[in-house]
Amino acid sequence: MKVAKTVKEIKSSSGSPQSGEPVFLVVGKLHRPHGVHGEMIMDVITDFPERLKAGSKVFVGEEHRPLRIKSCRSHQKGMLVCFDNFSTPEAVGFLRNWMVYVKASDLPSLPKGEYYHHQVIGMRVVDETNTLLGIVADIIPTGANDVFVISQEGGGEFLLPMVDEMVISIDLEKKEICARPLPGLIPDMKD
DSSP, rough: OEEEEEOOOOOOOSOOTTOOOSEEEEEEEEEEETTTTTEEEEOBBBBBBBGGOOOEEEEEEEEEEEEEEEEEEEEEEEEEEETTTOOOHHHHGGTTTTEEEEEEEOOOOOTEEEHHHHHHHHHHEEEETTEEEEEEEEEESSSSSSSEEEEOOOEEEEEEOTHHHHEEEEEEEEEEEEOOOTTTTTTTTTO
């Protein structure tokens, strides 16, 4: 199993947002104009930067203003993007520090057994006897495997590595993870 990073986002296997999921997902942050042709420096906040290309529709700012990407290219650790109908640094200057979004329904499908972070955060975690262990509060990417931060009802929390031995199943429809944590991982769990 693998969790793909996409900041604060959710999608079902059909690509449509499920109930309670965000409609827009952050894919970048605009910084400042670059050059004289209306390009802007953008940090990329997605595992799928290839979907940001000429002709792609994105939404910027808290009002989710629709814009179409005229051109984009890699630049240092981010991208240079230019939007249709903006051809000078002065014209795009007001977009400085705005977030760039895509619709959740436009996310690419993931292979079986892979999930977006936003799909997993907020899910109930139960053991094999259907006893509630907690709720996924956060995900820590470690390189080898992601680690779920599980918040418990009493205010405690524990870490659950996302490995096949401990995460038995993830059910997106039920919004539930069945886990087999090792004794000692959960503060109140008996050996």
